Amino acid sequence: MxxxxxxFGKMRWKNPVTVASGTFGLEYAExxxxxxxxxxxxxxxxxEPKAGNEPQRIIETEAGLLNSIGLQNPGVQEFIKTDLxxxxxxxxxxxxxxxxxxxxxxxxxxxKLDTQLGIDxxxxxxxxxxxxxxxxxxxxxxxxxxDLTKKLRETTDRTLIxxxxxNVTSITDIAKHAENAGADGLALINTLYxxxxxxxxxxxxxxxxxxxxxxxxxxxxxxxxVYKVANAIKIPILAMGGISSVNxxxxxxxxxxxxxxxxxxxxxxxxxxxxxxxxxxEYCISHNISYKKLIGSIQI
Amino acid sequence: MYFxxxxxxxxxxxxxxxxxxxxxxKELTQNIKPGxxxxxxxxxxxxxxxxxxxxxxxxxxxxxxxxxxKVGESTKNLSILEEGHxxxxxxxxxxGFPVAQNKKVLIASGGIGYAPMPYLEQKLKEAxxxxxxxxxxxxxxxxxxxxxxxCTEDGSCGHAGLVTEHIENCFDSMDVDxxxxxxxxxxxxxxSVLCNERNIPIYVSLERIMACGVGACCGCVIKIKENGKxxxxxxCKDGPVFGGAKVIWDE
Ligand SMILES: Cc1cc2nc3c(=O)[nH]c(=O)nc-3n(C[C@H](O)[C@H](O)[C@H](O)COP(=O)(O)OP(=O)(O)OC[C@H]3O[C@@H](n4cnc5c(N)ncnc54)[C@H](O)[C@@H]3O)c2cc1C
Ligand SMILES: Cc1cc2nc3c(=O)[nH]c(=O)nc-3n(C[C@H](O)[C@H](O)[C@H](O)COP(=O)(O)O)c2cc1C
Ligand code: FES
Numbered sequence: 001m002x003x004x005x006x007x008f009g010k011m012r013w014k015n016p017v018t019v020a021s022g023t024f025g026l027e028y029a030e031x032x033x034x035x036x037x038x039x040x041x042x043x044x045x046x047x048e049p050k051a052g053n054e055p056q057r058i059i060e061t062e063a064g065l066l067n068s069i070g071l072q073n074p075g076v077q078e079f080i081k082t083d084l085x086x087x088x089x090x091x092x093x094x095x096x097x098x099x100x101x102x103x104x105x106x107x108x109x110x111x112k113l114d115t116q117l118g119i120d121x122x123x124x125x126x127x128x129x130x131x132x133x134x135x136x137x138x139x140x141x142x143x144x145x146x147d148l149t150k151k152l153r154e155t156t157d158r159t160l161i162x163x164x165x166x167n168v169t170s171i172t173d174i175a176k177h178a179e180n181a182g183a184d185g186l187a188l189i190n191t192l193y194x195x196x197x198x199x200x201x202x203x204x205x206x207x208x209x210x211x212x213x214x215x216x217x218x219x220x221x222x223x224x225x226v227y228k229v230a231n232a233i234k235i236p237i238l239a240m241g242g243i244s245s246v247n248x249x250x251x252x253x254x255x256x257x258x259x260x261x262x263x264x265x266x267x268x269x270x271x272x273x274x275x276x277x278x279x280x281x282e283y284c285i286s287h288n289i290s291y292k293k294l295i296g297s298i299q300i
Numbered sequence: 301m302y303f304x305x306x307x308x309x310x311x312x313x314x315x316x317x318x319x320x321x322x323x324x325x326k327e328l329t330q331n332i333k334p335g336x337x338x339x340x341x342x343x344x345x346x347x348x349x350x351x352x353x354x355x356x357x358x359x360x361x362x363x364x365x366x367x368x369x370k371v372g373e374s375t376k377n378l379s380i381l382e383e384g385h386x387x388x389x390x391x392x393x394x395x396g397f398p399v400a401q402n403k404k405v406l407i408a409s410g411g412i413g414y415a416p417m418p419y420l421e422q423k424l425k426e427a428x429x430x431x432x433x434x435x436x437x438x439x440x441x442x443x444x445x446x447x448x449x450x451c452t453e454d455g456s457c458g459h460a461g462l463v464t465e466h467i468e469n470c471f472d473s474m475d476v477d478x479x480x481x482x483x484x485x486x487x488x489x490x491x492s493v494l495c496n497e498r499n500i501p502i503y504v505s506l507e508r509i510m511a512c513g514v515g516a517c518c519g520c521v522i523k524i525k526e527n528g529k530x531x532x533x534x535x536c537k538d539g540p541v542f543g544g545a546k547v548i549w550d551e
Contacts, residue, residue, distance in 0.1 A: 025516035027537070030301045043518075051532060058511050058519035060350050065511060072518040072532065215349060267511040268341070268349055270303050270390065 003284050004277075004291040006038070008236050008259055009159030009184030011093045011120050013038035015277045016253070016291065020240045020263030021097035021123060021163070022069065023214075026086055031270050036277065038259060039093035042083070044125045046099050047109050049075035054207040061196045061205075064215030064242075065264050068208035071099060076112055088118030095161065099125040103148050110155045121158055123238075124148070127165030127190040139165040139190075142177040149181035161238060163187040164229075171225050172232040179233045187238040187261070188229060189222045215264040216242045223255055230256025230296055244272065246279025253280070256296040301391060301514070302327055305343065307384045309363060315441050318412070319379045320357065321366045328389065329362045333396030334420035335482075335505050335541045338389045339513040340366070341374070342381065348374045351390065353510050353536070355416035355482075367444070369412040393513050394540050397503050402428040403477040408491055409435045410463055410483025411442050416505060418445070420480060432474055436463025436483070464490045476500065485549065492544030502544035508535040523548035 004015045018039040025043070026034075034040060052072025059066050073079070076098075087094050096119050100106040106124070113119055126138035126145060138144050145162065152160055162178040164171055166189040175186055191212025196205040204210075222241020230237055239257030243249050244265040252260050265272045284291050309322040321340075328338075334356070341351035352374045358365040370376050381387065397420050405424055409417045414435055424431050433448040440457035443450045450458030451466045459466050464487050471494060481491050482505040495502035508520040515537030524533040525546045533539065 023512075023517060025512075025514070027301075027512075027514040027516050031303050052518055052521070055521050055532075056509070057521065058509060058517070060348060060509075063347055063349065065349065067511075067517070067519060069518045072521075216346075264349075264511075267513075267517065268351065269343070269388070270514075 004281050011159050016259040017273050017277045018261045020261040023263040023266050035091040037092055039095050041095040042097050044071050044097040044099045045073050045076050045079045056207050059205045064213050064217035066194050066211040068206045068211035093120040095121040095123050097123040097125050103151050107151050107155050114156050123161045123163050125163050140168050142173050145174050146177040146181045149178045149183050153182035159184045161185045161187050165190045166225055167193050172228055175229045175233050179235050185236040189225050189241045192218055216244050218242045226257050227255040246276050249276050253294055254298050303390045305386050305388050308381045311381050318369050324363050326362045329359050329364050332356055332392045334423045335396035335416050336392040336394050338391030341388050343388050357415050367415040397541050399423050399427050400429055400478045404430045405478045406476040407433045408481040410487045411437050413483030414444050434463050434467055489549045496545050503541050504544045505540045506535050510536050
């Protein structure tokens, strides 16, 4: 038996590894069999198409990446027409990441997607720092997170994952509000705020001035957020933030994550997820520990 | 598209600014279109984090070569690799240049924009085209081959002056059907204007900072005119080659 199977909300995963929203696409199917992943997570889909932000949108910075993509996506209609049928062919769980600008808009987006087969979970992106008034207002106010989660809980039976921003006063407070309102799980962390300046031109390197900071640099920040939240709630955590090796993934699992997502590292090593899946399995065997016992096994 | 870890066959210095990186691989050298590129990284080097894109310079049997200019950390690291050191390559990526058939064509390159052109020239000649090849650089350091029309700004090699000025002077007498260009954006813009005025198609290869290189992150977009609208296109997947008339150039 595969020791690393997990349950996440209503889903069963063959292994605890997925990809972080916005850092992966079906393009990678040319390189490996995507059904080897525990789940696939789409880039964030919005009710209407979004052109995204003006370039420059990405810049490499201290051991990380700054991005201000601005949720470029074809909108839900086009997603259902072109992307979903392709995703549905892949024999693994599908997590559709979504964002909208009001609670009602979120609810009608979920309603629309609920009519479609092949979707296993929704990841609610209330934390993307790149779109004004969209996401971040939700992500920072515990009461709004509660109301939104409750409304979506009433709307769908599918697994509901709330994705949290680290750019808040108390992430555990927000996590508890999401749990109390009926979320099946939490995903954390989204990117940190960051910026970079060209000292010759004195201009910000990103057109949007501020962007989201990801990659190895943010791993310690992500890890302590996951640790804190894991101690405050009972629902499972999908952890992400700089994971670039088996060791990184194990740290998050030991800190309390049920599953992990690889983001920026996909750009550096597109086969990283597969290496991490194999590495976690080998660790469990060589340390004679079941995956279930490994979760939250931190010794203080 | 492949993702492979492959030993370096050779790093050959061209001069203190440029070098050629060669690898040997049967699969990677199949069916590559001129203008396509690879994302390359030394997996032993943690920072810079991201791989860097490099166009295909030459393919001879199963040897794949890249002409690279040392501009920053990654390119300097690649320039000092020893034979046998393992590097990672992702590719071939991008659309590549459309190869005309039995036409009169002009290749124009500037500086390191020369890199994808010899392979394009080979493919164009194989397809029965008559090829003019103009290349420009700042000095003789930026000149790679004596068989093309070279122009240098300091006059140290070939014609003195900008390659665009030189092309402008003899453009109409060449009477070309298609233009292919790679180099600094101001040069590509000037050539596009020249071609648009005469209704001659021009294909330009563009550079943008990339992360994924495959079309997944939406990080590398540029603005393109399409059906009367301005849309974002990914340089890595929709490009790097675009019709010069459609590009909205940065101010
Ligand atoms: C499709 C394509 C094909 C290319 N082909 C060649 C080639 O054949 N030979 C060659 O010498 N160069 C080529 N380049 C440019 C090459 O990718 C950059 O010079 C290289 O990334 C610089 O890396 P660095 O770490 O040495 O320099 P850095 O210190 O990182 O940056 C120096 C400059 O390089 C550019 N750059 C930085 N990061 C990236 C990135 N991830 N992607 C693209 N550009 C970046 C920026 O304009 C920056 O100002 C190509 C670029 C593209 C997009
Ligand atoms: C280029 C890029 C695009 C992203 N797009 C999204 C997105 O559309 N929705 C979302 O919820 N998170 C998005 N993220 C955030 C990631 O999903 C992830 O939370 C974050 O990058 C931290 O993980 P990492 O350090 O492993 O990349 C994006 C990140 C990057 C680098
Ligand atoms: S580099 Fe990721 S979409 Fe082009």
